[in-house]
Amino acid sequence: MKDLSQLKSYIAQVYERHRFNNDGVVATYIPELGKANPDHFGISLVTATGEEFSVGDSQQEFTIQSICKPLAFLMALEQHGREETLRHVGIEPSGEAFNSIQLDALNRPFNPMVNAGAISVANLIKGSSPEAGVANFVKRLSQAAHRELRVDQAVCNSESETGHRNRAIAHLLRNFDMIDGAVDHTLHQYFSQCSVLVNSRDLAMIGATLANIGANPVTHDEVFKMEFVKDALSVMLTCGMYDFAGEWAYRVGLPAKSGVAGGIMAVVNRQLSIAVYSPRLDARGNSVRGIQVCKDLAEEYGLHAFDFMNFGSNFIRAL
């Protein structure tokens, strides 16, 4: 990329196009989330070379929610390797809603993007103490975002107090020996991970770290092991948008993850990340404006993995 001005002006245009779309509703199933201002709208772009561009409420913080899941999965892979990690969680899209209580034939959660899978992953990375496990997770995300992040305790407590379904899922996983006996520790890790405060610029920087094969594009520090970045992007493509994942892969064709607070982080491999914040959600729990923004950008710039512009393998090209 030599000149980002085209892309920047297009993003500004897309922002104007969708800013008055008031479809969808703010999530209220975690009471604290209902306090979000439904009109907030921010779009951020960060390239794999560290160039940034944002429009709208890109400094507005919100909780990361499910967007923590591919990152936690990546950390589990780093700590335990593929074989052990995949003993505790599958990689098959479920077609079910994010809070579905369903396990596969091996008694594993279907994938790391549904709550059951994310709880199983939280068990793998929870560390020696509740404090250490959360601190380590927040530290890694801060390195990726290149900003000091923190947990929103009010949201975390709200989730913890009302998350009976997630508690039930954790005990079901315990029943099948998918997670160890420290169920409350695992749930604390999971609720805390979901409650990390980010803004759209942070998400785009984290996404750009994935796009840059695990190295933060500004500091050049290796935040995530290169070897497992592909694993995270793969489950984002197949399972990242809840039960809209198939349609998303069909229409937008990018690895992405959404969260119920209204964030979406999409990654264009080796090039850039786009993040959107807009808290009004559709029936499947995805940000309405966020989806529109990603669709428009994918169409205009041929971001879809199978766009006719894109080559499959540069190795083959080089032969």
Added chain:
Amino acid sequence: MEQPGLIELIGRIDNNTSSSIEARINASLDAVPASLVLDMAAVDFVSSLGLRVMLTAAKRCRKQNAKIALCSVSPQVAEVFQLSGLSSFFPMHPDRATALQAVK
């Protein structure tokens, strides 16, 4: 011999403009089925969608044995064709006169 089909494109070939450009190209190929010259002198950007419209035009030309040529393509736009690996579909000429000559 009839005059070659000629369309002068202006500005961006993108989301906003591609459907009207597609209509103009099809109208020209209906009126002059044997040739199409796209003068790109005033085009400063071709998006993925725009490229798709042009590729569709090139494929239609192939099907009906029409000669297609582009002229006065800016280096930035030429690079998009180059990187997409689709430049073989679009013979490029430095100016309009050469392009018109080439499709005769």
